[in-house]
Amino acid sequence: MVFRKMLRAFGVGGPDVETQLADPHCRPGGVLEGTVQVTGGDHAVDVEYVAIGLITRMSEENSEGDQEFHRQRLTGSFRLVPGRHHEVPFRFEVPWETPITELYGQRLNGMSMGLTTELEVARAVDKSDLDTVMVHPLPAQERILEALLRLGFRFSRADVERGRVYGVEQRLPFYQEIEFYPPAAYASAINELELTFVPTPERLQVVLEVERRSRRRPEGFGRFDVDYKTIDEVDWPTELDGWLRRAR
Structure with missing residues (x-):
């Protein structure tokens, strides 16, 4: 499963990111493995970090919205030159209390879960679209x-x-x-x-x-x-x- 998106926060010609999960299916207490590939745009930039996180839809009182509940920094800072590919493998531990989203191959009505990738360049942060994750019961x-x-x-x-x-x-x-x-x-x-x-x-x-x-x-x-x-x-x-x- 792959998603790729030009990072809007950095304007035209900025870096783009491609995240690939080896398998989007997991269980609570399991792991998600994959890679994040950041590709340089038209000009060199200093990347502060690359991070990934799990997001789910959460209700609170009379409102609801997407909430990140677990994240992992994958890198420190590095220089990204034009056209250069920077590949970051990851092994992301899924919290034991992660809600399940699937039952017998069907999505539970009302549930959503995704992995987001975050890149910070010059204090501008851009989060990619969610990569859907399927959490099966123990x-x-x-x-x-x-x-x-x-x-x-x-x-x-x-x-x-x-x-x-x-x-x-x-x-x-x-x-x-x-x-x-x-x-x-x-x-x-x-x-x-x-x-x-x-x-x-x-x-x-x-x-x-x-x-x-x-x-x-x-x-x-x-x-x-x-x-x-x-x-x-x-x-x-x-x-x-x-x-x-x-x-x-």
Whole structure:
């Protein structure tokens, strides 16, 4: 996947950049590898740095917008002469808490994720267009999602909200909510189910929130940790069904 763009901030004849990902697919805690190639324009310039970053769409109160949440500087300063190619390989570590964007080959409605390339020349900064990144669930996340689907829940939408989740270990300043419509077996009591994953290198933290149809009862909350090593030893449809019935 390649994108190339003349850097508008530097005017006609300025440098251009080409970024290539070896594979745009990844998982939380994984890596993205590729190269950034900067080509000199009509005149020599002093490049202060080249950096890349992950950007997602985030909601906050009544607004939403694209937010960079992880970045990596690839170079220090260097001189770029006319027509010269400066190639920078990179290995970009994807944070464990990165929201997932794909499920069974389909983009989750409401989600966007991209890698942006930034170049600074003479205090003028230009960011290239986003290179789309597809973030697939970890095996442990897949087991939980599969269990909900087997129980008959239907995916509604997903979004990323600024804030912190109570009672979990969290490094990034936001969390992802994946929303589901309930099947008939739960629909009389449950209006909507919201699922949040907060992975760490050691375990997967899972938070469930039930929006009840009766406004006289408060929303139901539950959280549990999943051991990556024993994820396949648990009957997750049965476990989740038990929790959901108690939470109704």
